Amino acid sequence: MSRRLALWIPLGLFVAFLVVVGFGLRRPPQTVLASRLVGKPLPEFDLPGRIDGHDGLKTADFRTGRPVLLNVFASWCVPCAIEAPQLAALKARGVTIHAIAIRDRGEDIAEFLARYGDPFARIGFDDRSRVQLALGSSGVPESFVIDGKGIIRHQHIGEIRPDQVDALVAKVEAAR
């Protein structure tokens, strides 16, 4: 009798295999890819500025003793325009925001800021996504909370929605 039952084991294993593969195929292939650098220091970089009134951005600019928000964005990125009012709200609540513009020209960023508002202190230009890759960022927009010693404390992936502003202010406060 037990031998008879044992004959069914391969079929059972095969069905289990099909179930695993079936569920695997249904899972959306794109995962939200969080940076592994949260809790670690910002990588060393020194990006030029191209906009009047906004200096470029380098790692030393973050070692001021005060936490800031680092916004990775681009003028060609649609969700970046959508999150502009939320960045303005963050600035109004006292958060300093530095920006890295990915693959962007000065005139395009100037036009973007004129149209959607300008909440940024410094804006560094990253023409070949080099600093973005060094940060472990996989798209625009993304925002990082950096503490006063230059340690990455939090990563926000995608645009900041209105209901997420409070939580981000709290994250910046917590990094104080």
Next chain:
Amino acid sequence: MRAILLFLLMLFAGPAAIADSNLPPAVLANTPLPDPAQEAKAQELMASLRCLVCQNQSIADSHAEMAGDMRALVRERIQAGEDPEAIRGWLIERYGDWVSFRPPVEPATWPLWFAPLLFLGIGGLIAWRYIKRGQA
């Protein structure tokens, strides 16, 4: 009929288009290295690194701008004499094992690497016992 049309639309619409920047691709994104040996090393590494913005393509196959920037990064570092596995390690440090198509050998992935050997052993044992019984 409308349902079919809608289905076709959904089929071709795909995910939201990823916008492109106004900057040209980095030089080394699409230009091979002058040294063929270095280029071969770069190609091998690029084929086994996952594009971060496109779904399940390697950076060698992807037309995404970020993949181009990653190819440029790989070629530049290889040109500077860096070991391909060191570059892979640099990316894994930032993006996790997900960025590499080659899973590392570590306790969590031991079943992946060694289960086939185990199954081969079990199969061999069963076959051996079966053959021995046949002879007896």
